Amino acid sequence: MIGAMNILIADDHALFRDGMSLLLQALGQVHVAEARNRREIEAHLKHQDLFDLLLLDLDMPGITNADGVKRICESAPQTAVVVISGNDAGYVVKACLDAGAMGFISKSSAGKVMLAAIQMVLAGERYVPSIYFDNSSEYSSDAASTASSISPRQQQIWQMLIDGKSNKEIAIALGLTDSTVKQHVSALFRKLGVNSRTQAIQKARTNS
Amino acid sequence: MIGAMNILIADDHALFRDGMSLLLQALGQVHVAEARNRREIEAHLKHQDLFDLLLLDLDMPGITNADGVKRICESAPQTAVVVISGNDAGYVVKACLDAGAMGFISKSSAGKVMLAAIQMVLAGERYVPSIYFDNSSEYSSDAASTASSISPRQQQIWQMLIDGKSNKEIAIALGLTDSTVKQHVSALFRKLGVNSRTQAIQKARTNS
DNA sequence: CCCTATATAGTACAAAAGTACTAGATATAA
DNA sequence: TTATATCTAGTACTTTTGTACTATATAGGG
Numbered sequence: 369m370i371g372a373m374n375i376l377i378a379d380d381h382a383l384f385r386d387g388m389s390l391l392l393q394a395l396g397q398v399h400v401a402e403a404r405n406r407r408e409i410e411a412h413l414k415h416q417d418l419f420d421l422l423l424l425d426l427d428m429p430g431i432t433n434a435d436g437v438k439r440i441c442e443s444a445p446q447t448a449v450v451v452i453s454g455n456d457a458g459y460v461v462k463a464c465l466d467a468g469a470m471g472f473i474s475k476s477s478a479g480k481v482m483l484a485a486i487q488m489v490l491a492g493e494r495y496v497p498s499i500y501f502d503n504s505s506e507y508s509s510d511a512a513s514t515a516s517s518i519s520p521r522q523q524q525i526w527q528m529l530i531d532g533k534s535n536k537e538i539a540i541a542l543g544l545t546d547s548t549v550k551q552h553v554s555a556l557f558r559k560l561g562v563n564s565r566t567q568a569i570q571k572a573r574t575n576s
Numbered sequence: 577m578i579g580a581m582n583i584l585i586a587d588d589h590a591l592f593r594d595g596m597s598l599l600l601q602a603l604g605q606v607h608v609a610e611a612r613n614r615r616e617i618e619a620h621l622k623h624q625d626l627f628d629l630l631l632l633d634l635d636m637p638g639i640t641n642a643d644g645v646k647r648i649c650e651s652a653p654q655t656a657v658v659v660i661s662g663n664d665a666g667y668v669v670k671a672c673l674d675a676g677a678m679g680f681i682s683k684s685s686a687g688k689v690m691l692a693a694i695q696m697v698l699a700g701e702r703y704v705p706s707i708y709f710d711n712s713s714e715y716s717s718d719a720a721s722t723a724s725s726i727s728p729r730q731q732q733i734w735q736m737l738i739d740g741k742s743n744k745e746i747a748i749a750l751g752l753t754d755s756t757v758k759q760h761v762s763a764l765f766r767k768l769g770v771n772s773r774t775q776a777i778q779k780a781r782t783n784s
Numbered sequence: 785c786c787c788t789a790t791a792t793a794g795t796a797c798a799a800a801a802g803t804a805c806t807a808g809a810t811a812t813a814a
Numbered sequence: 815t816t817a818t819a820t821c822t823a824g825t826a827c828t829t830t831t832g833t834a835c836t837a838t839a840t841a842g843g844g
Contacts, residue, residue, distance in 0.1 A: 380662070380684055381592075382685060382687060383592060383596060384589075384591060386595050386687055387592065387598070390594075454635075475589040476589060477590060519791090521790075521791070530778070531778060532775035535831070544793090545793055551792080551793080553832080554832065555790090563832075563833090566738075567740035569740070730820095742801090743800070752821090752822075752823090755823050755824060756823055759821080762801095762802065763820090772802080773801080773802095
């Protein structure tokens with residue numbers, strides 16, 4: 369690598385940025401910039417262009433889901449984006465990778481694992497966490513699986529429940545009927561073992 | 577302070593624990609233990625007793641709200657508990673302090689601020705963040721306020737919405753009628769500017 | 785080919801949620 | 815004292831949610 373690497377850390381928590389910044393010193397010649405919200409990320413990408421790497425928190429002002437990741441990835445095609453998230457459920461990982469991320473790091477990971485992942489991405493490789501493979505075929509294929517997993521459509525609708533959308537709003541957004549949305553929501557509830565949207569939201573927040 | 581201080585860091589994110597651990601070195605002689613969930617916290621408190629300080633994350637397996645904080649505080653009355661949270665809304669701060677916490681640190685705070693807060697608590701003082709005072713009378717008094725803030729009852733019910741409870745479950749838990757719960761829920765929605773419980777949950781997650 | 789799962793859409797119904805009122809008790813601020 | 819806000823509880827009503835079915839089309843596995 370010629371010269372110092374430019375890395376942008378985007379997280380709203382100072383201590384996390386500090387810890388990550390310290391971790392990155394192990395890479396040698398690195399120049400680290402920080403952003404606390406989407407506005408600051410975009411400002412950095414516009415004015416100071418050309419970052420080699422963007423470490424992007426998935427729970428910060430302006431970036432709360434894969435859509436936010438997609439926006440950032442599209443506005444910085446030359447920068448490798450690694451998503452860092454506390455929620456490492458398979459559907460989240462898949463959504464982020466589909467959105468254009470080059471890697472996904474769980475916040476529960478040890479520092480060494482994070483560093484290895486970052487080095488892999490800097491080397492041009494995609495990094496996918498092992499958890500992602502544990503559930504094997506469930507999320508790894510874009511085709512529907514036979515297993516009793518949450519289908520892509522259900523995952524999509526799950527995200528919209530989390531975003532506070534009503535059945536009607538979901539139907540309009542996806543170009544479906546109310547009836548179809550209800551069918552998907554009920555199927556999702558059955559798989560999650562819940563019987564209300566608020567419980568489905570809690571499932572996404574806590575365990576998964 | 578005689579000898580080394582015993583400090584327990586409870587957070588499910590490794591990097592955060594590392595960053596905090598590093599930060600604590602500035603205090604001099606400290607012995608740091610770590611816990612990743614409630615089970616590990618309780619194990620530490622039982623077997624290794626007598627911690628001077630417990631830095632407790634408010635979003636980790638087993639500890640998601642003030643009730644969790646209360647349980648921990650009660651099981652370790654000799655240990656000063658400082659809650660660390662990404663959500664520093666007034667009602668969260670108040671709930672934690674009421675639960676018995678000696679301090680409340682926002683994850684968005686700079687390291688220096690965190691360190692100062694920790695030192696204050698170790699000195700026997702309660703630390704309350706300045707944000708808590710910005711909204712002045714709203715949360716600082718246990719009496720109801722005239723301001724258009726979220727009342728204690730509404731905060732309590734808000735938390736139960738977040739936990740996925742139905743109106744009926746809330747009514748039973750609080751010994752109220754369905755009608756009264758609905759009244760509180762509607763009043764909360766009006767203040768939050770939403771019209772569904774899923775949106776109310778999202779409000780708690782994102783901005784506030 | 786058969787079985788299964790998904791995605792779609794419909795009907796029908798029960799339950800829950802949400803709104804809009806009234807109303808009494810209580811506490812606080814002006 | 816008056817006004818305001820909370821907490822409680824009630825009635826009445828609409829809308830939304832959730833479940834239980836049927837049904838068609840598609841795609842994959844055995």
